[in-house]
Amino acid sequence: MNREFYSKLIFELSRPGRRGYSLPSNGLGTAVNLPDNLSRDTALDLPQVDEPTVVRHYNNMSTNNFGVDTGFYPLGSCTMKYNPKINEEMASHRGFKSMHPATPAVASQGSLMLYYTLQWMLSEIGGMAEFTLNPFAGAHGELTGLMVIRAYHNSRGDVKRTKVIVPDSAHGTNPASAAVAGLEIVEVKSRPDGTVDVDDLRPLLDDTVAAVMMTNPNTLGIFEKNIPEIASLVHDAGALLYYDGANLNPMLGVARPGDMGFDVMHINLHKTFSTPHGGGGPGSGPVGVRAGLEQFLPNPRVVRRPDGSFDLVSSPDALGRVSATLGNFAVAARALSYILSLGQEGTMMAGTLATLNANYIKESLKDVYKLPIEGVCKHEFVFDGLADKSTGVTTLNVAKRLLDHGYHAPTIYFPLLFHESLMIEPTETESLDTIDEFIAVMRDIAREASETPDVVKTAPHNTPIGHPDDTEAALHPVTTFDQLSTTKD
Amino acid sequence: MSQIYYAPTHEYIVVDGNVGTIGITDYAQHALGNVVYVDMPEVDDEVEAGQDFGAIESVKAASDLISPVTGTVIEVNDALADNPRLVNQDPMANWIIKVEIADPTELDNLLDEEAYKAICK
Amino acid sequence: MLRRIGVKSLDELYSDVPESLKLKKPYNLPSSQSEKEIRDFFDALGSQNRQLKCFAGAGHYDHYAPAVVGSLISRSEFLTAYTPYQPEISQGTLQYIFEYQTIMSRLTGLEVSNASMYDGATATAEAMLMAVAHARRRNRVLVSATVNPAVREVVDTYARYHGVVVDTIEAVDGVTSREDLDAKLAAGDVAGVIVAAPNYYGIVEDYSGWADACHAAKALFIMNSVAIDLASIKTPGEWGADIAAGDAQSLGMPLSFGGPYLGYLCATKALMRKMPGRIVGATTDDRGNRVFVLTLQAREQHIRREKATSNICSNQGLMALYATIYTSVMGTKGLEEVNGLGFSAAHYLAEALTETGKMRLKYPDKPFLNEMAMTADFDLDVFFAKAMENGILPGVRIDKNTILIAATDMLTRDDLDSYVMLVKTM
Incomplete structure (x- = not known):
């Protein structure tokens, strides 16, 4: 890592008169001649840098980052699979890259067919009637799905349904999405084994409930066995059942949300279908619905005409529009490439292998880390910190010590059901060698916690930077270079 | 003579005549940790018993500030805008707002010191 | 791995999933494709798109990226x-x-x-x-x-x-x-x-x-x-x-x-x-x-x-x-130049199209940067079909007679002139 020599900001590398671009001439001039009162007045200060400076700056910066291509990334609930390179090439395929989103259907049949093909494959995998690829991310998919549900109830004149029931172990985005969709949140408690308590749920279900949001397996990696009973209770109450697809991976090849009784679902293409996370996006959160709800999906929809051609349609019943275009199209292209490479065989095995890896790690570590819920998990599981709490070494300390060993940390302090949650999700793309090495390191850290606890408590030691002062950052926020320069003076 | 009441949501109100001085309790500042921001209403804003009038943020948590009484804001502690950490140093001295209490009978719904201490255990 | 977990088979990892919910048959998906086959598939799909010279904008613009x-x-x-x-x-x-x-x-x-x-x-x-x-x-x-x-x-x-x-x-x-x-x-x-x-x-x-x-x-x-x-x-x-x-x-x-x-x-x-x-x-x-x-x-x-x-x-x-x-490489000068190229191209085009007598600015005398709404005297359905046959995406249609036309640094003088020629034939 070259942090020592290359930690400047691009603005600090700027020198007057340097440039790194070349543009063609159209022979008509390069001046903007707008009236003065409509023109930019304050000088725009962008970096003045040459190409080699830009390249070195960002290349070196990238080495201070850890990605799936760097090492094992067992971040629970995030499904950090390896991202095959062929998908990247397909995402920027020249046949698709320059297509303007307003290109008429007659000239964009290839793009529309790509979109439709993935839509169709996701429907097959989810057990749904139709998918939209318009939502940009998982949370956006949740919001869209809840809007589908509200549009459905509203279409029936059933306007008093304003509540969403969410388990207390749910992803934080579930209640937030419900709030943005104008719905009120009601929490349902988990049983000691981490699953939804049907007896607690039953009395909550009345004619003011629009939907119940669940993820299955839940955030503890436990399969909700009672899902058929829950589905029929929800449907009897006139509400719909929403599937948060963040945990779909272990169900690949095993069971489909549609068959479990879910009415609406989203899939995170950047989790289950291996599109890269890009340091926090772009993702994609396609939303699927069961038969009878298609007309409520957001505009525009991609459909196949009887003559085999593809077209865009808008429906007056639709919930409206959630994006200016058809969503993150190039992300969809990556996911399609991924599904094609796995094919039927690979897709059928993916979930089981992810579950195998997770259980293997869990069983290999549960003597030194506290496992609050025994039994077979699915793609992920949660430890409640170290088994030996006497040393004062916390989950945060363990996470930071893992960074020293070249691993990304698991998800920590989520779910909120335990004080020292440490959530591990290995995915199916890791080899047994990698997993065994990770287990060995986790055991080393547990031993270190007893023998030399201070080493763990003061971790990380080998990372490009030390422990940042979060309080100072929040107390006196400095969010641009200009504020930084002002603070210094 | 002033009197102090507590809300189960960890706000206190010191009542002097029809003026209530509202802040968060020592227990609350402790639970939040380093306070980095206090979102406060403006003078003349109406507050309602049981409704939020602002929010308080630490590095790791954010919490709504719930008004123990209905009334009108007559003073805001501007010192907290520049130095929110004063709340950690002394939450009683560093109150958040003062309100003119509209309905003193609402105070009967609040807790006294003993009852509040009991819920903090 | 199974031994350490304490199960006898992979199926046992899913013994908590009711049989009634389990997939009865594999997904109806094509079988696994090699990289070469995936490339071929994308090539075939891509060839069904028409690569057009872009005069469309409406919020999204075709610019050159270094x-x-x-x-x-x-x-x-x-x-x-x-x-x-x-x-x-x-x-x-x-x-x-x-x-x-x-x-x-x-x-x-x-x-x-x-x-x-x-x-x-x-x-x-x-x-x-x-x-x-x-x-x-x-x-x-x-x-x-x-x-x-x-x-x-x-x-x-x-x-x-x-x-x-x-x-x-x-x-x-x-x-x-x-x-x-x-x-x-x-x-x-x-x-x-x-x-x-x-x-x-x-x-x-x-x-x-x-x-x-x-x-x-x-x-x-x-x-x-x-x-x-x-x-x-x-x-x-x-x-x-x-x-x-x-x-x-x-x-x-x-x-x-x-x-x-x-x-x-x-x-x-x-x-x-x-x-x-x-x-x-x-x-x-x-x-x-x-x-x-x-x-x-x-x-x-x-x-x-x-x-x-x-x-x-x-x-x-x-x-x-x-x-x-992009902004670091281009700098202020680069962005201004991109805008300037769009400005000069759009104004040249607006004037030339107006001169054909077949199109006119919907809102004349209003200042614009690189995009303008133009009203056509001819059938825009026919125009779009003809333009696309000639490799041009002529803009974004906003109503029966009106089209939004955008110009960027990607267009040459020849591109602009071909557009004008096309309108002349209408």
Whole structure:
């Protein structure tokens, strides 16, 4: 890592008169001649840098980052699979890259067919009637799905349904999405084994409930066995059942949300279908619905005409529009490439292998880390910190010590059901060698916690930077270079 | 003579005549940790018993500030805008707002010191 | 592995899944394809698209991106990282977001930027939610009739479900009516006002005094702009706007039939803590280094979740890096030149098309940058078919007789002349 020599900001590398671009001439001039009162007045200060400076700056910066291509990334609930390179090439395929989103259907049949093909494959995998690829991310998919549900109830004149029931172990985005969709949140408690308590749920279900949001397996990696009973209770109450697809991976090849009784679902293409996370996006959160709800999906929809051609349609019943275009199209292209490479065989095995890896790690570590819920998990599981709490070494300390060993940390302090949650999700793309090495390191850290606890408590030691002062950052926020320069003076 | 009441949501109100001085309790500042921001209403804003009038943020948590009484804001502690950490140093001295209490009978719904201490255990 | 887990078969890992729910037959999917076959498939699909010379805009523009941009954003340390939750091993992501925030702040003339939004339409919808949350008890928002209708539709969707009332400020001759603004503000219940610069018709409107009018009515003034245009036109900050929200695809991003693009959201410092999404801040580490962290996280919905006014988590991180590298390589001069090329090409084209006698500016004498609405005397269905046969995407049709035409640095003089020739044949 070259942090020592290359930690400047691009603005600090700027020198007057340097440039790194070349543009063609159209022979008509390069001046903007707008009236003065409509023109930019304050000088725009962008970096003045040459190409080699830009390249070195960002290349070196990238080495201070850890990605799936760097090492094992067992971040629970995030499904950090390896991202095959062929998908990247397909995402920027020249046949698709320059297509303007307003290109008429007659000239964009290839793009529309790509979109439709993935839509169709996701429907097959989810057990749904139709998918939209318009939502940009998982949370956006949740919001869209809840809007589908509200549009459905509203279409029936059933306007008093304003509540969403969410388990207390749910992803934080579930209640937030419900709030943005104008719905009120009601929490349902988990049983000691981490699953939804049907007896607690039953009395909550009345004619003011629009939907119940669940993820299955839940955030503890436990399969909700009672899902058929829950589905029929929800449907009897006139509400719909929403599937948060963040945990779909272990169900690949095993069971489909549609068959479990879910009415609406989203899939995170950047989790289950291996599109890269890009340091926090772009993702994609396609939303699927069961038969009878298609007309409520957001505009525009991609459909196949009887003559085999593809077209865009808008429906007056639709919930409206959630994006200016058809969503993150190039992300969809990556996911399609991924599904094609796995094919039927690979897709059928993916979930089981992810579950195998997770259980293997869990069983290999549960003597030194506290496992609050025994039994077979699915793609992920949660430890409640170290088994030996006497040393004062916390989950945060363990996470930071893992960074020293070249691993990304698991998800920590989520779910909120335990004080020292440490959530591990290995995915199916890791080899047994990698997993065994990770287990060995986790055991080393547990031993270190007893023998030399201070080493763990003061971790990380080998990372490009030390422990940042979060309080100072929040107390006196400095969010641009200009504020930084002002603070210094 | 002033009197102090507590809300189960960890706000206190010191009542002097029809003026209530509202802040968060020592227990609350402790639970939040380093306070980095206090979102406060403006003078003349109406507050309602049981409704939020602002929010308080630490590095790791954010919490709504719930008004123990209905009334009108007559003073805001501007010192907290520049130095929110004063709340950690002394939450009683560093109150958040003062309100003119509209309905003193609402105070009967609040807790006294003993009852509040009991819920903090 | 099974032995250590204590099960006899892979099936046993799913013994908790009721048999009735299990898949009875494999997915109806094609069998596994080799890389070569995947390439062939994409080649075949791609060949069903027509590659056209792009005169279409309406919010998304065909600009040239220097090769260095694509090369750097595909660095896998950037590409395959998750959200920077562990700052010690995420300085790459955190630093470029800090640079991005600085660049967007300078472009828009507002002090604070978040780490990015999905697209310009959702960014504008979130700006609306921000205004309503800020106003506490008022929930009416005014949107100019000259705002891009796709943006408007997304704003309307968010508003409908969140319980916000959206009203239109009428337009006269392609320009938002100040009179109508004043009349609607007078009701005293407006939380925010949304206008566009340039507007949907490409017109650069004069918003002198608008911010004051909004602020006098305690409403926030929100401006939706095409990011690259802000290098040349008066900025949201200069107009006195409180929030700038829009799409930054114009910073050289491939059109890719709709995305990924980049939404941006900037605001005054007073509104910083009301902004949705992630924000990166500078601080120091225990070794004394200047470092970057996600900050103001407490605002994020996972803590005040049931009162959330935004649910955004993942954003468009990598596209923020794209914008940062593009603007760094191009610099101020480069952006001005891109805008200048678009300006000269669009004005040349508008004049030449008017001279044909078959098309005219829908709103003549209104200032525009690189896009204009033109009314045709001929059948636009026929024109589109003919243009596409000749390898031209002639614009975006906005009604029976009107087409929005955009020009960028990607068009040569010959391209412009072929367009004119085509119109002459109509």
